[in-house]
Structures are given as structure tokens and as C-alpha cells.
Amino acid sequence: MSKSLHGGCLCGAVRFSFDVAPVFSANCHCRDCQRATGSAYMPVMALPSAQVRVDGDVTWFERRADSGLAADEGFCPRCGARLFAHAAALPGILLVQAGNLDEPAAFTPQFDMFVDSAQPWDVMDPNLPKYPRMPPVGG
Ligand SMILES: [Zn+2]
Numbered sequence: 001m002s003k004s005l006h007g008g009c010l011c012g013a014v015r016f017s018f019d020v021a022p023v024f025s026a027n028c029h030c031r032d033c034q035r036a037t038g039s040a041y042m043p044v045m046a047l048p049s050a051q052v053r054v055d056g057d058v059t060w061f062e063r064r065a066d067s068g069l070a071a072d073e074g075f076c077p078r079c080g081a082r083l084f085a086h087a088a089a090l091p092g093i094l095l096v097q098a099g100n101l102d103e104p105a106a107f108t109p110q111f112d113m114f115v116d117s118a119q120p121w122d123v124m125d126p127n128l129p130k131y132p133r134m135p136p137v138g139g
């Protein structure tokens with residue numbers, strides 16, 4: 001059992017917590033994550049959905065992922081902060097954005113993924129493994 005982590009959106013209307021270790025933690029450099037964040041990549045923790053407590057209303061936006069599979073993006077309807085994602089490629093997993101943690105330093109990325117889509121102005125830790133697209137994770 002790892003320690004309990006808490007987080008929430010910009011305005012505080014949505015809060016979440018969990019006390020399980022992530023299935024994986026990674027920085028995703030795909031174009032969808034670039035658009036969702038308006039940034040170079042998205043730091044994500046893959047958590048068992050059933051073990052993440054979410055308080056507050058989350059609006060879900062459904063889209064097609066790079067993989068062609070369905071994906072849902074969860075954001076706060078009040079402040080617009082993007083918090084979560086579900087990917088059909090990762091059943092039973094809730095992807096939680098690490099920047100929303102109350103203690104963001106608790107996030108420890110294990111690898112970079114979708115680096116084929118990374119921008120020239122992106123900066124990555126050279127010591128982390130790099131995967132051109134989705135690595136073999138999750139199950
Ligand atoms: Zn909010």
C-alpha cells in the first residue's frame with residue numbers, strides 16, 4: 001500500500017484521491033495530449049479506475065485516439081482543467097494527470113511514450129526509456 005495522494009482541478013470543484021501504486025507512470029508526447037494540455041506532453045499516472053475516488057462533476061468528451069480506439073477526456077465543467085482520460089486500449093484504467101496532484105513531485109515518470117510525435121521544443125529526461133508509440137503496458 002502506497003501513501004494516499006490527493007489532487008484536484010484549478011477551481012477545486014473536482015477532487016480525487018487514491019492510495020494505490022500506479023500501473024505505470026509516463027510522459028505522453030502524442031498529438032492528442034499536446035492538444036489537451038496546450039503543451040509539449042502530458043504527465044500521466046495509470047490507475048485502477050475502481051480505486052480512484054472522484055468527488056465533483058466531471059464532463060467527459062469522447063474522441064478517437066491516435067490508435068483509432070475510443071477515448072474519453074474528463075475535465076472540470078467550471079474551470080475547464082483537464083484531469084482524466086479513459087482509453088479503450090487500457091480497460092479498467094483511469095489516466096490521471098500528474099500536474100493536478102496536490103504534491104506533483106510524488107509523480108515519478110518511468111518512460112516517455114509517443115515520442116514519434118514529440119515537438120522539437122520538447123525537453124525529455126535522457127535517462128528515461130523512450131517508446132515511439134504505445135509501449136507494452138497495462139495488459
Ligand atoms: Zn474546476
Ligand SMILES: [Zn+2]
Binds near residue numbers: 029030031042114
Ligand atoms: Zn497521449
